[in-house]
Amino acid sequence: DIVMTQSPDSLAVSLGERATINCKSSQNLLSSSTNKNYLAWFQQKPGQPPKLLIYWASSRESGVPDRITGSGSGTDFTLTISSLQAEDVAVYYCQQYYASPLTFGGGTKVEIK
């Protein structure tokens, strides 16, 4: 199974400051046949279902603000919120969809400092 390791477990960031979340996979998520990284990012707020933010490691889902970006390739990926807003308080998960079982990282809780 592909193991997804996120860091940090939690972080507190001041409003308007940058938040950076890391995700490392135990196997390469870059497909040689499609040249795409099979990595997604989700945001989950309390009492709500997860929301897709980023797919193919860096493609932003429709409606997601451009302050949220995904980057990385292979085994190392990053989600960046360039200027944290109050509505960004949530738990963020990376997920690989390269192979079954699809696996999530442990989650990163983002709070306001």
Next chain:
Amino acid sequence: EVQLVESGGGLVPPGGSLRLSCAASGFTFSDYYINWVRLAPGKGLEWVAIINKDGNTKYYVDSVKGRFTISRDNAKNSVSLQMNSLRDEDTAIYYCAGGTSWITRSWGQGILVTVSS
């Protein structure tokens, strides 16, 4: 508007069975892969199972293999998760989620399953 609505959750004793359903609307159901994903208390998201568009291919996380069965009825726009031999650690909110690929774009609101005596 894409809608996925779960039903069938509740309280069940250890060793018991429960059948979750997911009703879909607002899109061409047979174009979608459907997953079940769960969130246990105090834990992170865990992917449980996926079924392909025609229902012929299914995958499961190891912890539910042999106990859970995912199925779909494209004529009724629905997916089910039959859960047998339930354990305390199966207690979670179960989400139905899907997309036209393995990317899960659309999610239901979730349904609570509690395994307890």
